[in-house]
Amino acid sequence: MANDDDYVLLESNDGFKFVVSRKVACGSGMLKSMLDDEAAFSESRSKVCHLDYRGIILLKVIEYLSYKVQYADFNSEDIIEDFADRIDPYIALELLTAADFLDT
Amino acid sequence: MSRARRSAGSVRGPSSALTSFLANLGVEPSAQLTTWGNTSAINATDHAPADGPEVMDGIDPAGSVTARNVVAGPSRVGEGTPSDHEDDVAPPRKRLRGASVDSEDLDADFEPKSGPAAASSSKPAVAPTDLANIGEFMNCGECGKRFTVTAYTKEHPNQPMTWLCVxxxxxxxxxxxxKPKKAAAKKKAGGKEDRGKVVHYETRxxxxxxGDICIGIIGRFIEDVEQLGDIGSINLDKxxxxISKSRRLAPETAALFYSADRQELxxxxxxxxxxxxxxxMAKLCPNMEYLYLNLCGQLTTDSLISWSKTFKRLRRIELFAPFLVRKEGWLPFIKSMGKRLEGFLITQSPRIDLEVVEKLVACCPNLTELRLxxxxxxxxxFLRPLGKLRHLTLLDLSAPGTTLSDQSVIELLxxxxxxxxxxxxSDNPGLTNEIVPAIATCSNLRRLYLKHLVELTDDGVAQFFRTSLSPGFETIDLEKGHELGDGALRALIxxxxxxxxxxxxxxxxxxxxxxxAELRSCKHLxxxxxxxxxxVxxxxxxxxLEGCxxxxxxxxxxxxxxxxxxxRKKGVKVRDVVDSGERANLVKVIGIETHAI
Incomplete structure (x- = not known):
């Protein structure tokens, strides 16, 4: 397993690139297995994941992942901050497909 | 025992509180009490080891420490040692116990015991019982005397279920x-906490x-669908x-999928x-032609009656588990569909009867797909009327309530x-080899499902494949054909x-x-x-793997x-039950036993 404090690059299909700490990226089950060293995918070697979603969607996903990682050890009812407030309904459907694919 | 004593000693602090508590109740601390708190008293007794043996004779010495003593201990007590005697003896006994644990003179301890132990058998033993209520009388498990049960009454350390006087x-x-009641009270509290934990256990x-957040948002904005953006019908199906995957399809979210231009749902x-x-659904999707609903258990007769008025273009309907729809719903629905209906695929209905089927045959002559x-x-x-449906390409009559007979199937085919x-x-246990020639004459048959037909034999199925007029099957399902073997398989291949x-x-x-292994010749498998x-x-x-x-x-x-x-073929994936990773273009081999271990 690579050191946990390194960074990975997530790239959207419209060219936006996000440098994200591995810990945050691994909040997504999909990204976690893509970046798993033992899986030997090209992504785990290059630490770059190309994702077929728009930058705005990916941005929101990453925002959610850091929120998720932040509150990982909290009980659900203890989390006062509601992430739904940060989602524009206009992207909700697209975000849903991304969330499902990335297993967040 | 010595441990118990030590622990009691270690709780000296509380005991002084107890002393003051008792003082409040007007109970004067007696000499014994002070002895308990007073380490110097114990030490004093330590100084006089010579007393030890005597004491042991009189009272329970290191009784609890060794297994043998367990028998001997109580019996000695039975000798009825007078309480005043005990008083004198108590402190030394403590010391003795300590000594018996640590010291090497265990033998010395035992000798004196043996005498009393023999005597013990003659003593009137107190029968073990549950602790009586506070204020009632019980007989002491040690001396046999009657005493009043209090909150502080203790169990005999060597004789479970007997109780001691002070x-x-x-x-x-x-x-x-x-610590009398407190221990019990704590236990109860612990129990309550545990029960509470069970509830907490479910908290996430x-x-x-x-995904759930998004579904919630979709539900909230469902009335204003434009706000949700357009992602195309293919993505909408996705x-x-x-949403279905997490069983979140609810009346609110379902509206997302209704629209006037929708033809398939x-x-x-x-x-x-x-x-x-x-x-x-029917009112908002008037142009619907193909409808598939899985697990539609709450579909009612009234909904179907409503559908018969509003679905003007429906051609194919596939329902899984419409339990509640009665005949009164099916009949008008079928009647209104009429010649338009091409596919009627129903799985699991306890209410469709012969009348519905006759109505279906009479009203919908253009049916090409029928699943009952x-x-x-x-x-x-049911099969007699079905013979009139000449356009049928798909016929599914699996798992009927009463098995179909050979004769009826032959006539239908x-x-x-x-x-x-x-x-x-599938699942018609009454069907036998007799139907095989009839199926063999179906010249366009490409998919055949004969699961769990227990009467089929190897020869019969082999004969079927030798005589079948089909140009070649794409799908064959002969699951649970327990009697089938190499003859059938070779003929199939x-x-x-x-x-x-x-x-x-x-x-x-x-x-x-x-x-x-002959399956290797099936190149398209x-x-x-x-x-x-x-x-295998x-x-x-x-x-x-090499041939196919x-x-x-x-x-x-x-x-x-x-x-x-x-x-594992190179470039080919072998999947077993443990390996959860999936990669495209690879063969999955599912269910290898050794992989699960």
């Missing part, structure tokens, strides 16, 4: 006032999944699958949809067999080897490995189920001759 507590070395950790989990959702699967009222009589493309007669894509041989337990074919070996799989270029999935549950050495 004096004997000192004699036995139990602090008579040590971490943030709500993003959204439907995602598939809903994968309608469990939570209510009657109104179905009625509004798991229909409770179904029996051979004589009428409509020629056009049939797909035939499913000879007949359909060039065309077969999906093959299910689950439960062909006698089928020899060399016959199974994609999915293969070899479950419980007991003779690593070499069989090797042959199949298009193979994607092999199921081998219950093939216990397979080992870890199952060959």
């Amino acid at each position: 004096d004997c507590c000192y004699a036995v070395g139990v602090d008579p006032f040590a 950790k971490g943030a709500t999944p993003l 959204v439907c699958r995602i 598939s809903m994968y989990d309608c469990t939570n949809l209510v009657q109104d959702s179905y009625i509004s 699967c798991e229909i409770g009222h179904m029996n051979s009589d 004589e009428d409509i067999g020629n056009n049939l493309h797909t035939l499913n007669l 000879a007949h359909s080897g060039h065309s077969i894509e999906q093959l299910n041989l689950l439960g062909w337990r006698k089928c020899p490995a060399d016959a199974l 994609r999915e293969l189920n070899l479950g419980w074919c007991r003779n 070996t690593d070499f069989t799989l090797k042959d199949i 270029n298009e193979i994607e999935q092999i199921r081998v549950w219950g093939c216990n001759l397979l080992s870890d050495a199952v060959p």
Whole structure:
């Protein structure tokens, strides 16, 4: 397993690139297995994941992942901050497909 | 015992509080009490080891420490040591106990005991009972005297379920006032906490999944669909699958999938949809032609009556589990569909009866697909009217309430067999080899499902493949054909080897490995189920993997001759039950026993 404090690059299909700490990226089950060293995918070697979603969607996903990682050890009812407030309904459907694919 | 004493000693602090508590109640601390708190007293007794042996004779010495003593201990007590005697003795006894644990003179201890132990048998033993209520009388388990039960009454350390009077507590070395009720109270509290924990156990950790948040937002903005953005109908179907996956398709979210220009609609989990959702579905989607609803358990008769008025273009309907729809719903619906209806596929209905089927045949002569699967009222009589449906290409009569008879199936296939493309007669235990010639004459048959027809024999099925007029099957499902073996398999390969894509041989337990290896000649085979074919070996799989270029999935549950050495073709994925990672273009071999361990 690579050191946990390194960074990975997530790239959207419209060219936006996000440098994200591995810990945050691994909040997504999909990204976690893509970046798993033992899986030997090209992504785990290059630490770059190309994702077929728009930058705005990916941005929101990453925002959610850091929120998720932040509150990982909290009980659900203890989390006062509601992430739904940060989602524009206009992207909700697209975000849903991304969330499902990335297993967040 | 010594431990108990020490622990009691270590709780000195509380005991002083107890002393003051008792003082408040007007109970004067007696000499014994002070002895308990007073370490110097103990030390003093330590100074006089010579007393030890004597004491032991009189009272329970290191009784609790060794197994032998357990018998001896109580008996000595029975001698009825007078309480005043005990008083004197108590402190030294404590010391003795300590000594017996640590010291080497155990033998010395035992000798004196043996005498009393013999005597003990003659003593009137107190029968073990539950502790009586506070204020009642009980007999002391040590001295046999009657005493009043209090909150502080202690159990005899050596004789479970017998109880000690205060004096004997000192004699036995139990602090008579040590944390009395508190212990019990704490236990109860602990129990309550535990019960509470069970509830807490269900609380989830971490943030709500993003998907759930999105579904919630979709539900909130469903009235204003434009705000949700347009993602295209293909993606909308994907959204439907995602929502269904977590059983989140509810009356609110379902509205997302209704629109006037929609011609096809598939809903994968309608469990939570209510009657109104179905009625509004028809009203909001007047142009619907193809409808598939899975798990539509709350679909009612009234919804179907409403549909018959509003669905003007519906051509194909596939419902899984419309339990609640009665005949009164089916009849008007079928009547209104009329000649337009091409597909009527129903699985699991206890209410469709012969009248509905007759109505269907009379009103919908253009039916090409008919599924009446798991229909409770179904029996051979249902088949007579079906003979008029000359356009049928798909016929599924599996798992009827009463098994179909050979004769009825033969007559039906004589009428409509020629056009049939797909035939499913699974789970009809009454069907025998007799139907085989009738199926063989279906010249266009490409998919055949004969699961769990227990009466089929190897020769019969072999004969079927030798005589079948079909140009070659794409799908053959002969699951649980327990009697089938190499004859049937070789005939199958000879007949359909060039065309077969999906093959299910689950439960062909006698089928020899060399016959199974012949499957390598099926070049187009994609999915293969070899479950419980007991003779499958690593070499069989090797042959199949090497021979079948298009193979994607092999199921081998219950093939216990397979080992870890199952060959894995290069560039081909072998999937077992443990490996959860999936990669495209690779063969999945599912169910290898050794992989699960």
